Amino acid sequence: MLRLSDIVAQLGGELVGDDTEIRQVATLEAAKPDELAFLANPKYRKQLDETQAAAVVLGQQSRDLTQRPRILAANPYLYFAQVSALLNPPRMPAAGVHPTAWVAPDARLAPGVSIGPHASVGQGAILGANVVIEAGCRVGEGVEIGDDSRLYPNVVIYHDCLLGQRVVVHANAVIGSDGFGNAWTGEGWYKIPQIGRVRIGNDVEIGSSTTIDRGALGDTVIEDGVRLDNQIQIAHNVHIGRHTAMAGCVGVAGSTRIGAYCTFGGSAMILGHLEIADRVNIMAGTLIGKSILKAGTYVGQYPVQSHEDWLANASHLRRLDAMAKRLKELERKVGRNDANTGESTS
Amino acid sequence: MLRLSDIVAQLGGELVGDDTEIRQVATLEAAKPDELAFLANPKYRKQLDETQAAAVVLGQQSRDLTQRPRILAANPYLYFAQVSALLNPPRMPAAGVHPTAWVAPDARLAPGVSIGPHASVGQGAILGANVVIEAGCRVGEGVEIGDDSRLYPNVVIYHDCLLGQRVVVHANAVIGSDGFGNAWTGEGWYKIPQIGRVRIGNDVEIGSSTTIDRGALGDTVIEDGVRLDNQIQIAHNVHIGRHTAMAGCVGVAGSTRIGAYCTFGGSAMILGHLEIADRVNIMAGTLIGKSILKAGTYVGQYPVQSHEDWLANASHLRRLDAMAKRLKELERKVGRNDANTGESTS
Amino acid sequence: MLRLSDIVAQLGGELVGDDTEIRQVATLEAAKPDELAFLANPKYRKQLDETQAAAVVLGQQSRDLTQRPRILAANPYLYFAQVSALLNPPRMPAAGVHPTAWVAPDARLAPGVSIGPHASVGQGAILGANVVIEAGCRVGEGVEIGDDSRLYPNVVIYHDCLLGQRVVVHANAVIGSDGFGNAWTGEGWYKIPQIGRVRIGNDVEIGSSTTIDRGALGDTVIEDGVRLDNQIQIAHNVHIGRHTAMAGCVGVAGSTRIGAYCTFGGSAMILGHLEIADRVNIMAGTLIGKSILKAGTYVGQYPVQSHEDWLANASHLRRLDAMAKRLKELERKVGRNDANTGESTS
Structure with missing residues (x-):
């Protein structure tokens, strides 16, 4: 349970009405009488009238839309997320190496590292403070992972890749597999060795079953703060600028360079060797075949009919x-x- | 070997002609002289004339299309599948916990449970009778799995998710990873805790490398009898009605509610916060950007040319x-x- | 370090200029003074003037475009890849079974086999000489894998599948999961047993998180020399002809037969029961709904706009x-x- 005044003391905002206690966060629609809800979009105002929530978070301009106990915040959605984080800290497994895990003798583990069941850590790997490697992960030879990063179960990191601090990788994602490089011999395909790495910045989150290939020559780079949803495919030598976010099932082909602060809707497909400027928004299902050098929103969706x-x-x-x-x-x-x-x- | 009369005794239908024995099922085209084939679609009638099959399953109306030993059934394709199930029961690994597996001391395993090599089962998990957890799976803390369900190798179930009875999950699928929820702070993305679960009904089958995210608030729900093929992405708080089937590579964005008895062709993409009625068929490759409130078949495919x-x-x-x-x-x-x-x- | 004359002795080509030594390969743009670069496409000629590379590989017709030490080769890109392979042989883990792995007593392992941490090999499996099974892989019962093949971490091969020689499978790929076969009973879906296998030829490479389903009746077949990128879905009973290459996120539905020497751009989707001739090129994002019986390049992409x-x-x-x-x-x-x-x- 958290008291509203304690929340305001930690996160700012203005408390209006009774200083009640809340147990959990919820939507306006589903909230129980000991839960905190939020209103970010005025179109849900009717739900505000009908909610059972103990209290709500809303914007200054919505101050008088309800008489319930409330917190006024500049960005109600963000504030709500921050309250949720206070109430729901991530479960942290105990530090230490599980008896069924295997860690190469020369790997370096900082204090607080947790290695789960059946995980393995290769030669020369370096894990920062409080890194969590969950069950069944494989951390390849020479991999470096920064402080407070976490790999969920069965993630595979190939040799020599670099992950920053506070990076989260969800289950069954793969980082550093060989890029798709083949030269035609006249009779068949000859594999081009993929000798680059993947370098991932700080505060990046990567979804389940997403794959990021290592560079052919030079590295594949994911900058700070990038968010990748599930089942995304990032090919070799792609560069993704900071704070860009991609929804599920997006594909980016080789050597494409994507700017900062971009967003990509689900299933968008970006061809190779392109340049995408900063602050470009690509809508879902859109195939991008040419560089986009100007910020804006772009789309190519086939309309649906019977x-x-x-x-x-x-x-x-x-x-x-x-x-x-x-x-x-x-x-x-x-x-x-x-x-x-x-x-x-x- | 099965005698046709034994099959009819178990599954119904009418035996016409010799009561021969069959060893296996096959297509009309590939059947050997000790195999059973079927004719469901009259356009393959020519294959019926040429088949080597010992016997065939066909509809009442096709009774006289061949003189071979035959079984007449209302739904020949279904009947054929049922015969195949008699001849090809799934391989069941021996019950018991493999010596290389790890099971939390307080997990509860019902009789007949099989835990394969290098699988791990977290604290407080509850596995029903005859549940099979294959090699390398991770069953998170507090997960509950109903009787006779099966996880193929390297499946990951995150904490607190619920699976019903007779649920089959294929290799490398992920259930319960965090949904893609981020609030913009003005400088970067702030992760919204994903505190819901995934709840899966009875008789659901989930393909390899399919990912189903846990709810942000409230649960992601897959109802009884749903069939999901490989490489499907189901985002947080999606609800899929009973007996809906999705082919490979489909994506469903957050909070969309899909009805019962729907079908989705491969690579279809359904945007978020939509409602799809019962008995809607979405054709392959179609992007759905608005709610569909009426049963029917919908499509948006770009035609192919040179x-x-x-x-x-x-x-x-x-x-x-x-x-x-x-x-x-x-x-x-x-x-x-x-x-x-x-x-x-x- | 390799001397140019040693390279020419091994790979052919003509050395022009000083017989210098090179340490590594790189692009013209990024090459350091001890590295070898290449020029395959005349449009990068400006980079040739500005490169720091110690030497370059280029075509006979480009002999005089630079005065640097150079090797003239018929196919500079292929030649460059071959030099890279000389300088960057794949890392081979030591032969032997890791103490945390589990191998069924009746599995047959040829000399030189390497089984990594927490991998398991099922009953009756047969692994050829020098096969590498990395951490966390599951090799099912009765699987056969030819000499010099390699599975990267957490790959799953279901029972009875066959892989040829020199096959490479990247992390978290799945081979042999059940195809998506369901018969409608009038009330729900009845699973059709998937009793075929997957058969993969020699010299095939399969990307991370790619899934290849076993046949329903009969086998799914991938012929010699095929290249599949990441996150590809190959459904049951598909047949892919030799040396065909598919980029990331392609989907092929059931029973489609694809010819030899085809190429598929990223996210292309091929519907089921089709025939695609030899030497067909399908461009990215294109949905193929009808058979293509004539070689050529086909496309159906929606153009992008603001x-x-x-x-x-x-x-x-x-x-x-x-x-x-x-x-x-x-x-x-x-x-x-x-x-x-x-x-x-x-």
Whole structure:
């Protein structure tokens, strides 16, 4: 249980109303009478009227939307997350090496390191203070992991990769597998040795089953504060700028350089050898085939229809060039009013 | 070997012709003279004429399509699957805890449980009768798994998740990893604790490398009988109704609620905070960006062409609005016969 | 360090200029004064002028583009890869079974086999000479793996699958999980036993977190020399011809037969029961819904725009059939010059 005044003492904000106690955080809709909820988006205001929550977090401008005990905060969503973190600290396994784990004799483990069941740590690896390596992980030879980082179960880090501080990697992710480099011999594929590494900055979180390949020559780089969701594929020699976030199932092909503060919707696919500027937002399902040099929001999504309607419409895409020519021919015959079309190139 | 009359005694159906013995099931095309094949789709009738199969399963209406020994069944494909299950029961590892496995002292294992090499079971976990945990799996603290469920190798279940009875999870799948929840601080991403669980019903099958995130607040829910293929990503707080089936590589973003009896083709992508009604079929590769409140089949696939033709046609998509305006202008000049267009809104 | 003359003695090519020594390979841009770079694409010629490299590999026709020590080779990129392989042989773990591994008593291990920490090898498995099974892998019952193959950590091979010689499988890949086969009972899904295997030829490389399902009846087949990148999903009974290469995140649905020497761009999706001819190239993000019987390059990518422009244009896709009809009607009224349209079918 936390008292609202204790929360405000730690996190700031203004307490309005009774200094009640809360046990947990919840949504407005699901909150029980000993829970704290939040209102970040005015469109959920009706839920505010109906909530059972003991108290709510909301913006200054929403001060009078409720009479419940409340905390006013500049960014209610962030504040709520911070309260949740106070109430729900991550479970930390005990420090020490589990009896079923295997650690190479020359690996260096700082104080507070925890190695779980059946994990193994290769020769020359260096683990910082309080690093947690959970069950079944493999930390390759020469890997370095900074203080307070955590690998969830069955993560694999290939040899010589570098992870910063407070990096979190979720289950079954792979960091440092060989990039997809093949030269054609005339008869088959010849594997190009992948001799770079993966370098990951501080405060990065990587989702489950995400894969990040090592560089072919030079390194694959993930800068500070990047957030990668699950099932993302990052190819060799990609560079991702700080605080960029990618939703699930995104793919980035080799040698593409992505700026800082970008966001990528789920299943977006970025081709190789491109440059994406800072503060670019790519919407879900969009395939990017050319560099994007200007901040903004970009999209290429095929609109959905009933199967019937799609059948009627989609086939015309295969003849769009012919339609454009027929339109031009008609305009030639009828006489065209260019001012109305907003188009000058065809 | 199974005699046809023994099969009919167990599964029903009508035996026509000799009561022969069969050793295995196979396709019409590949069947050897001691195997049972089936005809579900009349378009394979030619294969029926040419098959070497000892016997076939087919529908009542196909009774006289062959003179071979045969079993008539209402649903030949299902019947065939049931015969295959009789002939090919899953391999069950011996009950007991492998000497290399590690089980927390306070975990509760019902009779018949099998724990494979290098698997580990966390504190307070509860495993029902005959549960099979294969090599390298990690069952987190407080996880509960119902009777007769099976985890194939290297599956990871995070703490406190619940799996029903007869649930099958294939290799390297992850259940209960943190959802992708981040609040922007103005300078970087602040992680939102993911304090919900994953709750999975009975008779669910989950493919290899599929990932299902735990809820942010509240739970991610997979109802009874759901089938998820490989490499699927289910985000936090998604709810999937009973008997819905998804093919490989589908992604579902956070808080989307999917009905019962739906099907999703491979690589479909469903955005977050949507509602999908019961009995909706989404075709492969389709991105769903709005709720679908009516049963039916929906699609948004870009048609394929040769590279040359695609280059000629696709660029016009970027000018479709201009084309529409030019068309309207022409109609204004020429005079338009609305009755022929089937369109009234533009 | 390698002397250029030693390289030429091993790999062929013509040495021009000083017989210098090189320590490592690098790009023209990043090369240090003791490194070897290469020029394969004339568009990087400017980098050739500015490089610090000790020597370069280039084509005969580029002989005089630089005065540096150089090796002339028919295929500079391939030659460079071969030099890299000389300088960077894969790290080989010591032969023998790690004390934490578990190998079934009746498994057969040829000389030189290496089994890493916490790996397990099931009953009746047969491992060829110098096979490397890294940490945490599971090799199922009856699996056979040919000489000089290597499984990186946490790979899972289900029972009875066959891998050829010199096969490389990257971390967390899964080979032989059950295909997605379900028959509808009228009330729910009935699992169809998946009784085939996966058969993989020689010289195949498989990326991290790629999944290849076993056949339902009959086998899933990957022929010699195939290259699969990360996070690829290959469904049951797919057949992939020799030397075909697929980039990351590709999906291939059940029973599709793909020819030899094909290439697939990232995130391409191939539906089931199709036939793809030899030497077909599918571009990234393309969904293939029909068989392709002729070699060539095929594509179906939605073009990207700013969000604003996309909103203006994409909605017309839903009315393209109506637009086509309006265009036809206008042509009827105005009189159409068919010769100009390149179109005759509508």
